[in-house]
Amino acid sequence: MNVLVLGGGGREHSICLKLKSSKKIKNLWCIPGNIGTRKISKFEDLNLNQKEKVINFCIKKKINLVIPGSEIYLADGISDSLSLEGIQVFGPSKQASMLESSKIFTKKVCNLAGINTAKWQIFNSYLEALKKIKSISFPCVIKLDSLASGKGVIVAESLKEAELFLKKVKSGQIGNKKSKVIIEDKITGEEASFFFIVDGKSAKFLGSAKDYKRIGENNTGANTGGMGCISPSRFENKKVITKVLNEFILPTINIMHNLGYPYKGILYAGLMFTKKNIYLIEYNVRFGDPECQAILPRLNSDLLNLLLATINNRLNQYKVKLEKNKSVCIVLASKGYPGKFKSGYEINISKNISSKSTYLFHAGTKLNKNRKIITNGGRVLNLVVKNKNLKNAVDLAYETISNIKCENLIYRKDIGN
Secondary structure, three states, X not given: OEEEEEEOOHHHHHHHHHHHOOOOOOEEEEEEOOHHHHOOOEOOOOOOOOHHHHHHHHHHOOOOEEEEOOHHHHHOOHHHHHHHOOOEEOOOOOOOOHHHHOHHHHHHHHHHHOOOEOOEEEEOOHHHHHHHHHHOOOOEEEEXXXXXXXXXXXEEOOHHHHHHHHHHHHOOOOOOOOOOEEEEEOOOOEEEEEEEEEEOOOEEEEEEEEEOOEEEOOOEEEEOOOOEEEEOOOOOOHHHHHXXXXXXXXXXXXXXXXXXXXXXXXXXXXXXXXXXXXXXXXXXXXXOOOHHHHHHHHXXXXXXXXXXXXXXXXXXXXXXXXXXXEEEEEEEEEOOOOOOOOOOOEOEEOOOOOOOOEEEEEOOEEEOOOOOEEEXXXXXXXXXXXXXXXXXXXXXXXXXXXXXXXXXEEOOOOOOO
Protein backbone atom coordinates (compact mmCIF):
# COMPACT_ATOMS: atom_id res chain seq x y z
CA MET A 1 0.00 0.00 0.00
CA ASN A 2 0.98 3.61 -0.54
CA VAL A 3 0.31 5.54 2.68
CA LEU A 4 0.45 9.28 3.36
CA VAL A 5 0.74 10.77 6.87
CA LEU A 6 -0.12 14.46 7.18
CA GLY A 7 1.87 16.46 9.73
CA GLY A 8 5.38 17.22 10.86
CA GLY A 9 5.61 16.71 14.62
CA GLY A 10 6.74 14.04 17.03
CA ARG A 11 3.34 12.38 16.78
CA GLU A 12 3.72 11.91 13.03
CA HIS A 13 7.28 10.62 13.44
CA SER A 14 6.05 7.97 15.89
CA ILE A 15 3.15 7.02 13.59
CA CYS A 16 5.52 6.63 10.63
CA LEU A 17 7.94 4.51 12.63
CA LYS A 18 5.12 2.16 13.68
CA LEU A 19 3.71 1.96 10.15
CA LYS A 20 7.16 1.23 8.71
CA SER A 21 7.16 -2.20 10.37
CA SER A 22 4.04 -3.28 8.45
CA LYS A 23 4.64 -5.77 5.62
CA LYS A 24 1.82 -4.17 3.62
CA ILE A 25 3.62 -0.83 3.21
CA LYS A 26 5.01 -0.22 -0.28
CA ASN A 27 5.63 3.54 -0.12
CA LEU A 28 5.28 5.66 3.01
CA TRP A 29 5.02 9.44 2.70
CA CYS A 30 5.01 12.05 5.47
CA ILE A 31 4.26 15.68 4.58
CA PRO A 32 5.55 18.17 5.66
CA GLY A 33 7.50 15.82 7.94
CA ASN A 34 10.77 16.59 9.71
CA ILE A 35 14.31 15.22 9.91
CA GLY A 36 13.13 12.09 11.71
CA THR A 37 10.35 11.22 9.27
CA ARG A 38 12.53 11.86 6.23
CA LYS A 39 14.86 9.07 7.32
CA ILE A 40 12.03 6.51 7.17
CA SER A 41 9.52 7.97 4.69
CA LYS A 42 9.30 9.96 1.48
CA PHE A 43 8.72 13.70 1.30
CA GLU A 44 7.43 16.22 -1.20
CA ASP A 45 6.94 19.98 -0.96
CA LEU A 46 3.16 20.33 -0.76
CA ASN A 47 0.83 23.01 0.61
CA LEU A 48 -1.51 21.10 2.93
CA ASN A 49 -3.82 24.11 3.20
CA GLN A 50 -4.82 23.61 -0.45
CA LYS A 51 -7.01 20.50 -0.52
CA GLU A 52 -6.98 20.25 -4.32
CA LYS A 53 -3.19 19.92 -4.28
CA VAL A 54 -3.40 17.20 -1.62
CA ILE A 55 -6.03 15.34 -3.67
CA ASN A 56 -3.99 15.64 -6.88
CA PHE A 57 -0.89 14.38 -5.07
CA CYS A 58 -2.81 11.36 -3.77
CA ILE A 59 -4.12 10.55 -7.24
CA LYS A 60 -0.72 11.01 -8.88
CA LYS A 61 1.11 8.85 -6.31
CA LYS A 62 -1.72 6.29 -6.07
CA ILE A 63 -2.10 6.81 -2.34
CA ASN A 64 -4.29 4.10 -0.78
CA LEU A 65 -4.61 5.57 2.70
CA VAL A 66 -4.22 9.03 4.24
CA ILE A 67 -3.67 9.51 7.98
CA PRO A 68 -4.11 13.14 9.15
CA GLY A 69 -2.06 13.59 12.31
CA SER A 70 -3.40 16.94 13.49
CA GLU A 71 -6.90 17.99 14.50
CA ILE A 72 -6.46 21.06 12.30
CA TYR A 73 -6.68 18.99 9.10
CA LEU A 74 -9.67 17.03 10.41
CA ALA A 75 -11.56 20.13 11.55
CA ASP A 76 -10.96 21.60 8.10
CA GLY A 77 -12.69 18.64 6.46
CA ILE A 78 -9.76 16.83 4.83
CA SER A 79 -11.44 13.45 5.46
CA ASP A 80 -14.57 14.52 3.59
CA SER A 81 -12.64 15.91 0.60
CA LEU A 82 -10.47 12.80 0.19
CA SER A 83 -13.34 10.36 0.76
CA LEU A 84 -15.34 12.03 -2.03
CA GLU A 85 -12.46 11.20 -4.37
CA GLY A 86 -12.49 7.56 -3.32
CA ILE A 87 -9.32 7.86 -1.23
CA GLN A 88 -9.39 6.05 2.12
CA VAL A 89 -8.82 8.23 5.18
CA PHE A 90 -8.30 7.28 8.79
CA GLY A 91 -9.97 10.06 10.76
CA PRO A 92 -13.43 11.49 11.44
CA SER A 93 -15.43 13.75 9.14
CA LYS A 94 -15.57 17.51 9.66
CA GLN A 95 -18.89 17.22 11.50
CA ALA A 96 -17.69 14.36 13.70
CA SER A 97 -14.48 16.31 14.43
CA MET A 98 -16.59 18.88 16.24
CA LEU A 99 -16.10 16.69 19.31
CA GLU A 100 -12.76 18.48 19.51
CA SER A 101 -13.19 21.63 17.44
CA SER A 102 -16.22 22.78 19.46
CA LYS A 103 -16.34 22.43 23.24
CA ILE A 104 -20.00 23.49 23.16
CA PHE A 105 -20.84 20.67 20.73
CA THR A 106 -19.19 18.16 23.07
CA LYS A 107 -21.06 19.49 26.09
CA LYS A 108 -24.36 19.13 24.24
CA VAL A 109 -23.46 15.57 23.23
CA CYS A 110 -22.75 14.90 26.92
CA ASN A 111 -26.21 16.22 27.79
CA LEU A 112 -27.87 14.00 25.18
CA ALA A 113 -25.90 10.91 26.18
CA GLY A 114 -26.03 11.45 29.95
CA ILE A 115 -22.25 11.64 30.19
CA ASN A 116 -20.72 12.85 33.44
CA THR A 117 -19.08 16.26 32.93
CA ALA A 118 -18.66 19.53 34.84
CA LYS A 119 -21.52 22.04 35.05
CA TRP A 120 -21.05 24.74 32.43
CA GLN A 121 -22.38 27.93 30.90
CA ILE A 122 -21.84 29.58 27.51
CA PHE A 123 -20.76 33.14 26.73
CA ASN A 124 -21.02 34.39 23.16
CA SER A 125 -17.63 36.15 23.25
CA TYR A 126 -14.66 36.98 25.44
CA LEU A 127 -16.26 40.43 25.91
CA GLU A 128 -19.41 38.93 27.38
CA ALA A 129 -17.31 36.64 29.56
CA LEU A 130 -15.25 39.61 30.81
CA LYS A 131 -18.42 41.47 31.76
CA LYS A 132 -19.95 38.58 33.71
CA ILE A 133 -16.84 36.94 35.15
CA LYS A 134 -17.10 38.99 38.36
CA SER A 135 -20.30 37.18 39.32
CA ILE A 136 -18.76 33.73 38.92
CA SER A 137 -17.35 31.68 41.81
CA PHE A 138 -13.66 30.83 41.80
CA PRO A 139 -11.81 28.64 41.09
CA CYS A 140 -13.33 27.89 37.69
CA VAL A 141 -12.27 26.55 34.29
CA ILE A 142 -12.39 28.80 31.22
CA LYS A 143 -12.31 27.23 27.76
CA LEU A 144 -12.41 28.64 24.27
CA ASP A 145 -15.03 26.86 22.18
CA SER A 146 -12.69 26.56 19.18
CA LEU A 147 -9.26 25.00 18.60
CA ALA A 148 -6.31 26.72 20.27
CA SER A 149 -3.40 24.23 19.99
CA GLY A 150 -3.86 22.97 23.54
CA LYS A 151 -3.57 26.46 25.03
CA GLY A 152 -7.23 27.54 25.05
CA VAL A 153 -7.97 26.42 28.60
CA ILE A 154 -7.14 27.84 32.01
CA VAL A 155 -7.97 26.80 35.55
CA ALA A 156 -8.50 30.28 36.97
CA GLU A 157 -7.95 30.45 40.72
CA SER A 158 -8.92 34.12 40.90
CA LEU A 159 -10.68 36.92 39.06
CA LYS A 160 -7.29 38.39 38.15
CA GLU A 161 -6.17 35.16 36.42
CA ALA A 162 -9.47 34.88 34.56
CA GLU A 163 -9.33 38.46 33.31
CA LEU A 164 -5.70 38.08 32.21
CA PHE A 165 -6.55 34.95 30.19
CA LEU A 166 -9.52 36.63 28.47
CA LYS A 167 -7.45 39.73 27.71
CA LYS A 168 -4.86 37.51 26.02
CA VAL A 169 -7.69 36.13 23.88
CA LYS A 170 -8.68 39.72 23.08
CA SER A 171 -5.13 40.62 22.03
CA GLY A 172 -4.80 37.52 19.85
CA GLN A 173 -2.16 35.85 22.03
CA ILE A 174 -4.42 32.85 22.67
CA GLY A 175 -6.79 31.20 20.20
CA ASN A 176 -9.43 32.91 18.08
CA LYS A 177 -10.85 36.15 19.48
CA LYS A 178 -14.16 35.39 17.73
CA SER A 179 -14.59 32.17 19.68
CA LYS A 180 -17.39 31.61 22.14
CA VAL A 181 -16.33 30.90 25.72
CA ILE A 182 -17.33 28.18 28.17
CA ILE A 183 -16.93 28.62 31.90
CA GLU A 184 -17.38 25.50 33.98
CA ASP A 185 -16.99 24.33 37.56
CA LYS A 186 -13.52 23.18 38.58
CA ILE A 187 -13.40 19.48 39.41
CA THR A 188 -10.63 18.48 41.80
CA GLY A 189 -8.84 15.25 41.02
CA GLU A 190 -6.17 13.78 38.75
CA GLU A 191 -6.30 13.80 34.97
CA ALA A 192 -5.73 10.85 32.65
CA SER A 193 -6.17 10.28 28.93
CA PHE A 194 -7.83 7.09 27.67
CA PHE A 195 -7.52 6.27 23.96
CA PHE A 196 -9.95 4.22 21.90
CA ILE A 197 -10.10 3.35 18.21
CA VAL A 198 -13.66 3.57 16.83
CA ASP A 199 -15.24 2.19 13.65
CA GLY A 200 -18.60 3.94 13.93
CA LYS A 201 -20.31 1.33 16.09
CA SER A 202 -17.67 -0.39 18.21
CA ALA A 203 -14.48 0.61 19.99
CA LYS A 204 -11.24 -0.96 21.18
CA PHE A 205 -8.97 0.33 23.95
CA LEU A 206 -5.57 1.55 22.71
CA GLY A 207 -3.90 2.64 25.92
CA SER A 208 -3.83 5.42 28.49
CA ALA A 209 -1.46 8.16 29.55
CA LYS A 210 -0.91 10.94 32.05
CA ASP A 211 -0.02 14.22 30.34
CA TYR A 212 2.02 17.10 31.78
CA LYS A 213 0.61 20.27 30.22
CA ARG A 214 2.26 23.12 32.13
CA ILE A 215 5.66 24.46 31.12
CA GLY A 216 7.17 24.34 34.61
CA GLU A 217 7.84 21.74 37.29
CA ASN A 218 5.02 20.92 39.73
CA ASN A 219 2.52 21.99 37.04
CA THR A 220 3.38 25.67 37.18
CA GLY A 221 3.46 28.26 34.42
CA ALA A 222 1.63 28.49 31.13
CA ASN A 223 -0.30 25.71 29.39
CA THR A 224 1.51 24.08 26.48
CA GLY A 225 0.70 21.43 23.90
CA GLY A 226 2.32 18.98 26.35
CA MET A 227 5.74 18.79 27.98
CA GLY A 228 5.73 15.04 28.50
CA CYS A 229 3.68 12.05 29.60
CA ILE A 230 3.77 8.56 31.01
CA SER A 231 1.88 5.48 29.81
CA PRO A 232 -0.15 3.84 31.20
CA SER A 233 -2.01 6.10 33.62
CA ARG A 234 -2.02 4.81 37.18
CA PHE A 235 -5.83 4.57 36.92
CA GLU A 236 -5.72 2.04 34.10
CA ASN A 237 -7.14 -1.39 34.94
CA LYS A 238 -9.76 -3.69 33.39
CA LYS A 239 -12.57 -2.35 35.58
CA VAL A 240 -11.82 1.30 34.73
CA ILE A 241 -11.37 0.57 31.01
CA THR A 242 -14.79 -1.11 30.95
CA LYS A 243 -16.36 1.77 32.89
CA VAL A 244 -14.91 4.40 30.51
CA LEU A 245 -16.01 2.38 27.49
CA ASN A 246 -19.58 1.88 28.74
CA GLU A 247 -20.18 5.28 30.35
CA PHE A 248 -18.32 7.61 27.99
CA ILE A 249 -17.18 6.13 24.67
CA LEU A 250 -20.13 3.93 23.61
CA PRO A 251 -22.78 6.52 24.59
CA THR A 252 -20.89 9.11 22.55
CA ILE A 253 -20.61 6.78 19.54
CA ASN A 254 -24.36 6.04 19.72
CA ILE A 255 -25.35 9.71 19.95
CA MET A 256 -23.04 10.65 17.08
CA HIS A 257 -24.62 7.90 14.97
CA ASN A 258 -28.12 9.12 15.85
CA LEU A 259 -27.16 12.70 14.97
CA GLY A 260 -25.98 11.55 11.55
CA TYR A 261 -22.29 12.08 12.33
CA PRO A 262 -20.94 8.51 12.54
CA TYR A 263 -17.55 8.54 14.24
CA LYS A 264 -14.51 6.72 12.84
CA GLY A 265 -10.98 7.24 14.06
CA ILE A 266 -9.19 7.80 17.35
CA LEU A 267 -11.36 9.03 20.21
CA TYR A 268 -9.22 10.38 23.04
CA ALA A 269 -11.10 10.95 26.30
CA GLY A 270 -9.50 13.47 28.65
CA LEU A 271 -10.83 12.40 32.04
CA MET A 272 -10.73 13.68 35.61
CA PHE A 273 -10.61 11.02 38.31
CA THR A 274 -12.01 12.20 41.65
CA LYS A 275 -12.43 10.22 44.87
CA LYS A 276 -16.06 9.47 43.98
CA ASN A 277 -16.39 9.50 40.19
CA ILE A 278 -14.95 10.05 36.72
CA TYR A 279 -15.73 13.18 34.66
CA LEU A 280 -15.14 13.96 31.00
CA ILE A 281 -12.97 17.05 30.58
CA GLU A 282 -12.68 16.95 26.81
CA TYR A 283 -12.54 14.81 23.70
CA ASN A 284 -9.79 14.87 21.10
CA VAL A 285 -10.33 13.34 17.68
CA ARG A 286 -6.78 12.13 16.97
CA PHE A 287 -3.75 10.72 18.69
CA GLY A 288 -2.52 13.08 21.37
CA ASP A 289 0.86 14.73 21.18
CA PRO A 290 3.00 13.69 23.11
CA GLU A 291 0.75 10.79 24.27
CA CYS A 292 1.00 9.11 20.87
CA GLN A 293 4.78 8.93 21.22
CA ALA A 294 4.46 7.08 24.56
CA ILE A 295 1.59 4.77 23.57
CA LEU A 296 2.55 3.51 20.10
CA PRO A 297 5.86 1.94 21.24
CA ARG A 298 3.72 -0.17 23.63
CA LEU A 299 1.42 -1.35 20.82
CA ASN A 300 2.20 -4.93 19.78
CA SER A 301 -0.41 -4.98 17.00
CA ASP A 302 0.22 -4.06 13.36
CA LEU A 303 -0.91 -0.43 13.23
CA LEU A 304 -1.77 -0.46 9.53
CA ASN A 305 -3.95 -3.58 9.88
CA LEU A 306 -5.68 -1.97 12.85
CA LEU A 307 -6.46 1.21 10.89
CA LEU A 308 -7.76 -0.78 7.92
CA ALA A 309 -9.98 -2.91 10.18
CA THR A 310 -11.46 0.32 11.55
CA ILE A 311 -12.09 1.83 8.11
CA ASN A 312 -13.67 -1.41 6.86
CA ASN A 313 -15.93 -1.90 9.92
CA ARG A 314 -14.11 -5.06 11.06
CA LEU A 315 -12.81 -3.74 14.36
CA ASN A 316 -14.77 -6.31 16.37
CA GLN A 317 -12.70 -9.04 14.67
CA TYR A 318 -9.40 -7.41 15.64
CA LYS A 319 -7.54 -7.93 18.91
CA VAL A 320 -5.43 -5.02 20.15
CA LYS A 321 -2.28 -6.16 21.95
CA LEU A 322 -0.46 -3.84 24.37
CA GLU A 323 2.87 -4.45 26.09
CA LYS A 324 3.02 -4.52 29.87
CA ASN A 325 6.07 -2.25 29.67
CA LYS A 326 5.69 1.30 31.00
CA SER A 327 6.88 4.28 28.97
CA VAL A 328 7.83 7.89 29.56
CA CYS A 329 8.04 10.72 27.03
CA ILE A 330 10.03 13.87 27.77
CA VAL A 331 9.60 16.89 25.50
CA LEU A 332 12.60 19.11 24.81
CA ALA A 333 11.35 22.57 23.84
CA SER A 334 12.79 25.92 22.79
CA LYS A 335 13.41 28.48 25.54
CA GLY A 336 10.46 30.84 25.65
CA TYR A 337 7.89 28.25 24.54
CA PRO A 338 4.85 28.43 24.64
CA GLY A 339 5.42 32.19 24.19
CA LYS A 340 7.96 33.80 21.89
CA PHE A 341 11.03 31.75 21.09
CA LYS A 342 13.93 31.74 18.64
CA SER A 343 14.84 28.93 16.23
CA GLY A 344 18.03 27.99 14.40
CA TYR A 345 20.08 26.62 17.32
CA GLU A 346 22.33 23.68 16.52
CA ILE A 347 21.55 20.34 18.18
CA ASN A 348 24.32 17.83 18.81
CA ILE A 349 23.42 14.25 19.66
CA SER A 350 26.61 12.68 20.98
CA LYS A 351 25.72 9.09 20.11
CA ASN A 352 22.98 7.01 18.57
CA ILE A 353 20.54 6.84 21.46
CA SER A 354 17.81 4.87 19.69
CA SER A 355 17.32 1.19 20.62
CA LYS A 356 14.51 -1.34 21.10
CA SER A 357 13.48 0.53 24.24
CA THR A 358 14.61 4.11 23.53
CA TYR A 359 13.22 6.38 20.82
CA LEU A 360 14.10 9.91 19.79
CA PHE A 361 11.22 11.46 17.87
CA HIS A 362 11.81 14.71 16.00
CA ALA A 363 9.20 17.48 16.12
CA GLY A 364 10.54 20.99 15.44
CA THR A 365 13.80 20.24 13.65
CA LYS A 366 15.38 20.82 10.26
CA LEU A 367 18.81 20.80 8.59
CA ASN A 368 20.71 24.03 7.99
CA LYS A 369 22.90 24.78 4.96
CA ASN A 370 25.76 22.85 6.56
CA ARG A 371 23.52 19.77 7.04
CA LYS A 372 23.50 20.29 10.81
CA ILE A 373 20.36 19.64 12.85
CA ILE A 374 18.85 22.87 14.17
CA THR A 375 15.76 23.82 16.17
CA ASN A 376 12.71 24.78 14.12
CA GLY A 377 9.74 25.04 16.46
CA GLY A 378 8.43 25.27 20.01
CA ARG A 379 8.53 21.58 20.84
CA VAL A 380 11.71 20.24 19.26
CA LEU A 381 12.42 16.65 20.32
CA ASN A 382 10.57 13.87 22.15
CA LEU A 383 12.62 11.31 24.05
CA VAL A 384 10.73 8.08 24.84
CA VAL A 385 11.97 5.21 27.01
CA LYS A 386 10.08 2.07 27.97
CA ASN A 387 10.84 -0.44 30.72
CA LYS A 388 9.06 -2.98 32.90
CA ASN A 389 9.42 -0.48 35.75
CA LEU A 390 8.30 3.14 35.32
CA LYS A 391 10.98 4.52 37.65
CA ASN A 392 13.68 2.75 35.65
CA ALA A 393 12.25 4.19 32.43
CA VAL A 394 12.22 7.69 33.91
CA ASP A 395 15.76 7.40 35.29
CA LEU A 396 17.10 6.14 31.96
CA ALA A 397 15.31 8.89 30.05
CA TYR A 398 16.87 11.66 32.11
CA GLU A 399 20.26 9.96 31.92
CA THR A 400 19.91 9.77 28.11
CA ILE A 401 19.06 13.46 27.77
CA SER A 402 22.65 14.25 28.67
CA ASN A 403 23.58 12.98 25.19
CA ILE A 404 21.56 15.79 23.58
CA LYS A 405 23.36 19.14 23.56
CA CYS A 406 21.68 22.43 22.60
CA GLU A 407 22.00 25.79 24.33
CA ASN A 408 18.38 26.73 23.68
CA LEU A 409 16.50 23.58 24.77
CA ILE A 410 14.55 23.23 28.01
CA TYR A 411 12.62 20.34 29.56
CA ARG A 412 10.73 19.49 32.72
CA LYS A 413 12.65 17.46 35.26
CA ASP A 414 9.63 15.97 37.03
CA ILE A 415 7.95 13.91 34.30
CA GLY A 416 6.92 10.58 35.82
CA ASN A 417 7.63 11.60 39.41
